[in-house]
Amino acid sequence: MTSASLQGGGPEPTARAAVVSVAAPARSRLMFRSQTSRRLAFGYLLLAPAALYVLLLVGAPFLFSLYLAVSDANVGDPVAKFIGVENFRAALEMEVFWTALQNSVIFLVVAAIFKSILGTSLAFLLLQEFPGKKLIRGLVVIPFTLPIAISVLAWKWMYDSQFSVINWVLSRVGLIGQYGTDSWPIWLGDPKLALLACIAVNVWRTFPFSAIVLLAGFTSVPLEVLDAAKVDGCSFFQRFRHVVAPMIFPILMIGFLFDTVFTLSDLSVVYLLTQGGPANASKILPVLAYQIGIQAGNLGRGAAIALFLVPLLAPLMFLFLRNLRRREY
Amino acid sequence: MTDPQPVKPSPSTLNRRKFLAAAGAGVAGGSLLTMLDAKQAPAQIKGTTLRILQWSHFIPAYDTWFDSKLTKEWGDQHGVKIRVDHIPHLELPARMAAEYAAGAGHDIIMNGSSILTRLYYKSLADLSDIYEAAGKKHGGWIPTAKALVEAEGRQYGIPLFYILLPMTYRKDLFDANGLKAPDTWELARVAARTLKPKGHPTGIQFSQCADANLNWRSILFSFGGAELDPSGENVLIDSKETREALRFAKALFDEGMTAEVFSWDDASDNRYLASGIACWVHDAISAYRTTEDTNPDVFKNTFIGMEPAGPNGKRVNTCAANVWMVWKFSKNQQAAKEFLTHMVDTFSEGMTASRGYNMPYLNGLAKKPMPVIGSDPKLQILQDFPPIVAFYGYPGPFITPIQEVVNLFVLPDMFTRVARGQSIEDVMKWGMGEYRRIFAKHKRA
Numbered sequence: 001m002t003s004a005s006l007q008g009g010g011p012e013p014t015a016r017a018a019v020v021s022v023a024a025p026a027r028s029r030l031m032f033r034s035q036t037s038r039r040l041a042f043g044y045l046l047l048a049p050a051a052l053y054v055l056l057l058v059g060a061p062f063l064f065s066l067y068l069a070v071s072d073a074n075v076g077d078p079v080a081k082f083i084g085v086e087n088f089r090a091a092l093e094m095e096v097f098w099t100a101l102q103n104s105v106i107f108l109v110v111a112a113i114f115k116s117i118l119g120t121s122l123a124f125l126l127l128q129e130f131p132g133k134k135l136i137r138g139l140v141v142i143p144f145t146l147p148i149a150i151s152v153l154a155w156k157w158m159y160d161s162q163f164s165v166i167n168w169v170l171s172r173v174g175l176i177g178q179y180g181t182d183s184w185p186i187w188l189g190d191p192k193l194a195l196l197a198c199i200a201v202n203v204w205r206t207f208p209f210s211a212i213v214l215l216a217g218f219t220s221v222p223l224e225v226l227d228a229a230k231v232d233g234c235s236f237f238q239r240f241r242h243v244v245a246p247m248i249f250p251i252l253m254i255g256f257l258f259d260t261v262f263t264l265s266d267l268s269v270v271y272l273l274t275q276g277g278p279a280n281a282s283k284i285l286p287v288l289a290y291q292i293g294i295q296a297g298n299l300g301r302g303a304a305i306a307l308f309l310v311p312l313l314a315p316l317m318f319l320f321l322r323n324l325r326r327r328e329y
Numbered sequence: 330m331t332d333p334q335p336v337k338p339s340p341s342t343l344n345r346r347k348f349l350a351a352a353g354a355g356v357a358g359g360s361l362l363t364m365l366d367a368k369q370a371p372a373q374i375k376g377t378t379l380r381i382l383q384w385s386h387f388i389p390a391y392d393t394w395f396d397s398k399l400t401k402e403w404g405d406q407h408g409v410k411i412r413v414d415h416i417p418h419l420e421l422p423a424r425m426a427a428e429y430a431a432g433a434g435h436d437i438i439m440n441g442s443s444i445l446t447r448l449y450y451k452s453l454a455d456l457s458d459i460y461e462a463a464g465k466k467h468g469g470w471i472p473t474a475k476a477l478v479e480a481e482g483r484q485y486g487i488p489l490f491y492i493l494l495p496m497t498y499r500k501d502l503f504d505a506n507g508l509k510a511p512d513t514w515e516l517a518r519v520a521a522r523t524l525k526p527k528g529h530p531t532g533i534q535f536s537q538c539a540d541a542n543l544n545w546r547s548i549l550f551s552f553g554g555a556e557l558d559p560s561g562e563n564v565l566i567d568s569k570e571t572r573e574a575l576r577f578a579k580a581l582f583d584e585g586m587t588a589e590v591f592s593w594d595d596a597s598d599n600r601y602l603a604s605g606i607a608c609w610v611h612d613a614i615s616a617y618r619t620t621e622d623t624n625p626d627v628f629k630n631t632f633i634g635m636e637p638a639g640p641n642g643k644r645v646n647t648c649a650a651n652v653w654m655v656w657k658f659s660k661n662q663q664a665a666k667e668f669l670t671h672m673v674d675t676f677s678e679g680m681t682a683s684r685g686y687n688m689p690y691l692n693g694l695a696k697k698p699m700p701v702i703g704s705d706p707k708l709q710i711l712q713d714f715p716p717i718v719a720f721y722g723y724p725g726p727f728i729t730p731i732q733e734v735v736n737l738f739v740l741p742d743m744f745t746r747v748a749r750g751q752s753i754e755d756v757m758k759w760g761m762g763e764y765r766r767i768f769a770k771h772k773r774a
Contacts, residue, residue: 188592
């Protein structure tokens, strides 16, 4: 517009041009102020609660636990002094720490495998048309929505060494021997079974969450794409691997990320079932951190143990998020 | 002989500030004692609210009595509104940490089994005055009581009752098999060995629960073992007696128990006895009461014995301690102190409400016949337990490192490892390593 005005020649157009050349940026600045900046400000305003939430409820406690981990803080003393990496060193010296770390990794990996298998199967089942589908969809999330203390106490009874309903059923159908014999499983007392029993409860509680996340993904895949794959002769597994999985990958990653965090930080199941026993066979890092930090009152050392989850989780999270971002481009 | 010391100026020179502090403390202490003696509330506690946090008692009737009678009557009489919150005893440490961090919460807080006085004493109200007064009034405290609540020479809690874990056995099974009552651990082992093949094994928790911490210590101490020296400075676990106790536990497990004990919690032995299977259990009398309430036929033949003696005749019963404390941040400390004094004074009523479960720390309240247990022929033996009562750390005090040892279940894990087949020397090495590491850590801190 400005250049077009200049092409007219003579003093009048020049004067006009001068007017225009001054007025145009001013108007654009005005527009920016009035539209773009308002939109930007509105965007930041919308983001603010989330950012504030992250800063206050995630960032602040994380920084506080970092502070505790390098101090000699205990639950009853208001004064704590800086002791460097002493708490981390003390944790690494503990045999039980290494047992707990190993158990935490086993817990995470085994639970993830079972949750993937069961969650995917359940999601496919829920995709099918059958009478009472809506009711069933509602019912399957019950384990996830029940208060954890109640559901775990129910499992404690089911695992009871004497009254276990699982054992009595297995015994009646002849798969195990009578009560009191060697083939009667002691779910929470056998070092090999105790951790598995805890993992089973964690899987039972949270695989409906995996299923719901997957179900949301599956329903977002356009039917015509699936139909085209069918027409091209793809089998069920080929369709899942080459069509569905790539399309819902971002959802899968987000679900996996949440699940990893939930599983690694799950204190309640192990604490309520075994407290980490027998002889630390089912001890995981959150339980150890709780026992040392809160029950024994050694906040600094408890925080240091809990922070060992960060190097476990951070690389995983980084890889997930980087993969996700690459796929977006 | 030592050289005479130079005369130093007296440090107790009285200045204005010291005079005011001393006079204030004297007036406050005197007022409280006068008020307690007169059993009349001062005007300033009227219209206030007292908040109490304590466990859910294993005998629910006690909570009913506490909530609807004791607190209500005292509250009405003194014009104080009392709110009592009950939570499971295992959650008390976490709740205490949360209230400490917030600097707000209940006025009175209870510790059950895990006694945290030494961790929190800087944030707790000094209760030395009412502790001393209660001792004077009721014939003195049992010797092990003070260590539970004392820090730097002051008392920061009131031990109200402890819980015994006596030997509870099936007399019919013992008689039918010509077995002597389990008056020694050896007799208990022989009984378990005899009765297990007949479908009546015994059981003690080889797991990470409170009873495991208590029961294995009873055996260890009765075998002559010790956890700390009386100063609390030295760990005494590495001993011949500990090895003997571990050897005994291994034999007891192999001969008289099933693998179930590795999964047991605090209530499993109650159920084992009540179901009619166990030949004996070493547990609080809640096991006896559960059997009474659920299986009258078994209950008829269920008896309670004296704490079994170790090889040298020593008997020690490691008990679950319970202590009440008052937060320093409480704005109602005066009412809290007066209520705690009232709780001590009404102990016998509380013992009745607990069906004989609560045992007194005060000698005057432990005189025969004690409520409930004094009139029940099967329970009368419990009145002989006070002289053999011990707590964690015995014969030393229940100090902070022992708190961590207890919470990490180091001692029950030693017994569990031996029962699972590890050699005693390996287990001793592991156990001593854990004790040393924990004590060294606390010393460094």
